[in-house]
Amino acid sequence: MPETIESTRRDFLKLSTGILLLVNSVVLGIPLIGSFVGPSFRRPEEIWMKETAVSDLQTEQPVILKTSDEKVDAYLHETVVRRVWAVRHPDGDVTVFSPICPHLGCRYNWDPSSRHFVCPCHGSIYSIDGKVLGGPAPRPLDTLPSKVEQGILYVKWERFEVGIPRKIRV
Numbered sequence: 001m002p003e004t005i006e007s008t009r010r011d012f013l014k015l016s017t018g019i020l021l022l023v024n025s026v027v028l029g030i031p032l033i034g035s036f037v038g039p040s041f042r043r044p045e046e047i048w049m050k051e052t053a054v055s056d057l058q059t060e061q062p063v064i065l066k067t068s069d070e071k072v073d074a075y076l077h078e079t080v081v082r083r084v085w086a087v088r089h090p091d092g093d094v095t096v097f098s099p100i101c102p103h104l105g106c107r108y109n110w111d112p113s114s115r116h117f118v119c120p121c122h123g124s125i126y127s128i129d130g131k132v133l134g135g136p137a138p139r140p141l142d143t144l145p146s147k148v149e150q151g152i153l154y155v156k157w158e159r160f161e162v163g164i165p166r167k168i169r170v
Contacts, residue, residue, distance in 0.1 A: 048147065048154040049082065051096075055151060057088035060128065062110045062117070064099070069157060082157050084144060085110070085117070087128060096155050097130055098142040105162040108141075117141065138165045 049067045057063055062085050071078045085097040097117075101108045106121040116133060117126040124135030131140050145156040159170045 046156060048156050051084070051086065051153040051155050053151055054088065054094060054148055054153050057086055057094065059088050059090055062087045062128065084155055086153065094146060094148065094153055095129070096144045096146040098144055098160065100142070100159070100162065101137065102139050102142055102160065102162055103137040138163060139167060142167055
């Protein structure tokens with residue numbers, strides 16, 4: 001008789017230990033699996049950066065605008081300074097260009113004397129509307145999504161592949 005009681009107690013302890021291990025595995029495993037699988041289902045957050053009042057932009061005069069954006073990666077927070085070129089047209093519309101040259105990824109500038117955007121690295125020349133006028137650039141300047149709300153210009157930052165003829169988001 002003592003042998004059956006010992007056997008029953010041993011079976012109970014095995015079963016209890018198994019249940020505790022199962023509960024611990026579930027409690028620890030679900031968040032762990034979620035941290036690996038979750039980001040693939042999460043949509044990136046759309047961040048519209050507030051730039052300036054549209055009335056502050058001169059017509060047909062490109063202006064480089066500088067704003068800061070907070071980049072969050074897990075528990076790391078980093079402030080990133082973003083620059084964009086904005087051109088206000090006579091009809092009041094605003095075109096916003098990425099400051100990154102589509103040829104090799106350098107930064108281009110506005111040349112007021114020639115009224116063109118010029119890349120100092122390789123000599124590509126762009127018109128005020130972003131079209132390629134000369135040089136090895138494979139496509140026009142990359143435009144960024146923008147919107148105007150209550151007279152304020154907002155821009156959504158995007159980055160594109162360089163050196164290829166099509167505009168592809170990175």
